[in-house]
Amino acid sequence: MQHSKYRILGLVGQGQFGRVFCASLREAPPQDSRLTSQLVALKELSHQKAPTSEFLRELWFLITLQHPNIVTCRALEHTATGRYLVMDYCEGGTLRNLLKQDRPLRLLEGLQLVMEVLAGLDYAHRRGVVHCDIKPENILLTLGAKGWSPRLSDFGIARRLPEIGTTRLHQELSPDATVGSPAYMAPERFYGLFSPMSDIYAVGILLFELLMGYRPFGGTPGDLRWAHLNQRLQFPDAIPEPLQAIVKKSLEKLPARRFASASQMAQALRLIMYDPAVRQLGDCIIPWENPTTSGDKSLKSETESLLEVEEEKASLSAINLLRSVRYSLSQPKPLILPAPLTALIATETYLYAAVGTEVKVWSQPGKQLVTEEMSISISLMPEIVRGILPVSNGCCVLTPQKLYWLNERSWEPQCLLDMGLRQGPDALKAAVDSYGNWLTVAVPGELRFYSLAANSTAGDQKKALKLIATVPLPEHYLPELKFLDRRHVLAVWPDNEPKNPQTIFRVYTRRGTSVGSVRLSASVGQMLLTPEPYTLLGIPQGGKAAVLLMKLWPLKVARIPLESLPVSACVANWGWVLADVGGQIEVLNSQGIQVGSFSSPASPRAIAPWGNRGVVIAVNTQEESHLHFLDVDVEESNSPSIVKG
Numbered sequence: 001m002q003h004s005k006y007r008i009l010g011l012v013g014q015g016q017f018g019r020v021f022c023a024s025l026r027e028a029p030p031q032d033s034r035l036t037s038q039l040v041a042l043k044e045l046s047h048q049k050a051p052t053s054e055f056l057r058e059l060w061f062l063i064t065l066q067h068p069n070i071v072t073c074r075a076l077e078h079t080a081t082g083r084y085l086v087m088d089y090c091e092g093g094t095l096r097n098l099l100k101q102d103r104p105l106r107l108l109e110g111l112q113l114v115m116e117v118l119a120g121l122d123y124a125h126r127r128g129v130v131h132c133d134i135k136p137e138n139i140l141l142t143l144g145a146k147g148w149s150p151r152l153s154d155f156g157i158a159r160r161l162p163e164i165g166t167t168r169l170h171q172e173l174s175p176d177a178t179v180g181s182p183a184y185m186a187p188e189r190f191y192g193l194f195s196p197m198s199d200i201y202a203v204g205i206l207l208f209e210l211l212m213g214y215r216p217f218g219g220t221p222g223d224l225r226w227a228h229l230n231q232r233l234q235f236p237d238a239i240p241e242p243l244q245a246i247v248k249k250s251l252e253k254l255p256a257r258r259f260a261s262a263s264q265m266a267q268a269l270r271l272i273m274y275d276p277a278v279r280q281l282g283d284c285i286i287p288w289e290n291p292t293t294s295g296d297k298s299l300k301s302e303t304e305s306l307l308e309v310e311e312e313k314a315s316l317s318a319i320n321l322l323r324s325v326r327y328s329l330s331q332p333k334p335l336i337l338p339a340p341l342t343a344l345i346a347t348e349t350y351l352y353a354a355v356g357t358e359v360k361v362w363s364q365p366g367k368q369l370v371t372e373e374m375s376i377s378i379s380l381m382p383e384i385v386r387g388i389l390p391v392s393n394g395c396c397v398l399t400p401q402k403l404y405w406l407n408e409r410s411w412e413p414q415c416l417l418d419m420g421l422r423q424g425p426d427a428l429k430a431a432v433d434s435y436g437n438w439l440t441v442a443v444p445g446e447l448r449f450y451s452l453a454a455n456s457t458a459g460d461q462k463k464a465l466k467l468i469a470t471v472p473l474p475e476h477y478l479p480e481l482k483f484l485d486r487r488h489v490l491a492v493w494p495d496n497e498p499k500n501p502q503t504i505f506r507v508y509t510r511r512g513t514s515v516g517s518v519r520l521s522a523s524v525g526q527m528l529l530t531p532e533p534y535t536l537l538g539i540p541q542g543g544k545a546a547v548l549l550m551k552l553w554p555l556k557v558a559r560i561p562l563e564s565l566p567v568s569a570c571v572a573n574w575g576w577v578l579a580d581v582g583g584q585i586e587v588l589n590s591q592g593i594q595v596g597s598f599s600s601p602a603s604p605r606a607i608a609p610w611g612n613r614g615v616v617i618a619v620n621t622q623e624e625s626h627l628h629f630l631d632v633d634v635e636e637s638n639s640p641s642i643v644k645g
Contacts, residue, residue: 004079006042006086009516010554012093018044018082022089022554024516039089039518039555040074044082059085061129061155069120071140071153091520091555092141092148098558099136099209102593106544106561108282109147110210111273115266117203120152122262125196128161132194134202135184136209143557144521145501145543159194182224183215187253190225197255200265204250204258211239213287216251229253238288240277283544285561327598330614330629331369334601341618341625344606345388345395346570350408351608351616352395354385355625359397361411364611370629378411380404391436401427403441405452407461416452416465419443431481431489438510439465440489442478447471447491449512469512479506480527484534488515490552496523496541503538505552518555524548528571531590537576539566547578549592560592572609577632579604579617587632601628 006023013020062073075086138154186201217227259265339356360375383399397404403417419427439450455462479491493504501523507515524538538548545565549558564580583602
């Protein structure tokens, strides 16, 4: 947008009244790099689709309603081409985005999410505001330490009650009285009537959809109207009776029979969370995969006749929904290395293992047997190897105080940086671009940006280090560094402070110019680059077992629940492999859908891709490490996983 103080980072949504963008302030942030840019959402309200009266109505509601579960309006922005509401940015997108994922929530997480929606509604209702359009598309998500937190948005058709706190129905006289979403509309809404209980009915539909994966009523708008007015609700036996009772009460045809307030429904949900029948299912991932009995299948197929649902099913079938995993050992016995392993890195050309004071290198041999005799051993005695940074023709090696360059022509280590003992152990962290031309180093107090040119007297075997820029770092601990592409490097500061866990992401050019930064309200530990540009796979620290798929530009976060917390992971072109402390391996395809699992040796120290369809799993003992080479074959089948030894 020209002549605006906001810089648009990307389109993140399309509403009925206009588009929604992710944006940041154009002004350069203060020199204090502890500050992070605050992302905002710019909601475009076109003059054609949103007349001034609608614009002013939504603006009034958003300014008046200040609650943690209602999106906040920060300002107005007018340009020559449009007008925008400047609102809080929610990196999780909409609840609809979440529901399109493969079984995205646990039962208690879903109930907690609905309770927070009700908290925002109760606040609005007590101030005389009925939302009138509660649906997954109008619930935005932000990520916190305990999972998703919802925020109500889109008050474009909300209505005020003449008497604050009243629960009686009111006749809306304007011609758009029945505007809304028929799939979520209470029966009285089809007659132009509304009240707080109308919103409660919509939350009941939402709760049913979270549990079951589909809505209770479907069809054309005419079919929906008839169903909301006449069709009785049916539930499969798999849903606990106390939970069924709450959904049924919220979906009563007559408003007077529903919960009298949003807070009353929230209290009912809070109480059943302690019910034994619900608690024993609390960690079950919803919607249940096979919740229907034979008597309920006709209901499910009938309700899924909506065009929208059919389109979603078609798009899912286009994705390779793989459900069975085979694995076989590439070699009968593990490869035993003489010391515990500290790093395992694979490229298309080489496999690198850091073992004590040595780096061992194998060429990717395809199917042939892998032995220690086949490796190239590079000694860095007396330095302990802490990390390996691969490039196209070699690698950089990190020790507690030094950074070395290794070239595939000779594998002779060249010391690029020496921090000295005065800085203490682990005094540097580094990242190098995939071609080995640019280097970024974090040392206490600053980031350093270097070029890595070939030494003119030694050809490509040696590197000449040239300092380009330095950037001060006020933080007391060093960030993790990763090159996102040949031009941009990412610095990440995870903070697992119990009261305020967070992760700070800052992007710099390879020459040290700040591009932007953002703060995520969750602490993320291990992070891996994925084949998708500017997208990371992260393992959160603390909370329920999950992985995060984080797109940085603009910021979007998908949270994928797991059965157990991963301790190591790798990303391959065909998917992700995650291992927990007990050696249980979860395999996900490249869309983040769990496709199978198998057991491996316990406590894997690291995992790396191997060949076209393989992985290497490293397991440490007190005195040595074992490398297990496996071929992983993901099948298009619903049969149980088949394991070959």
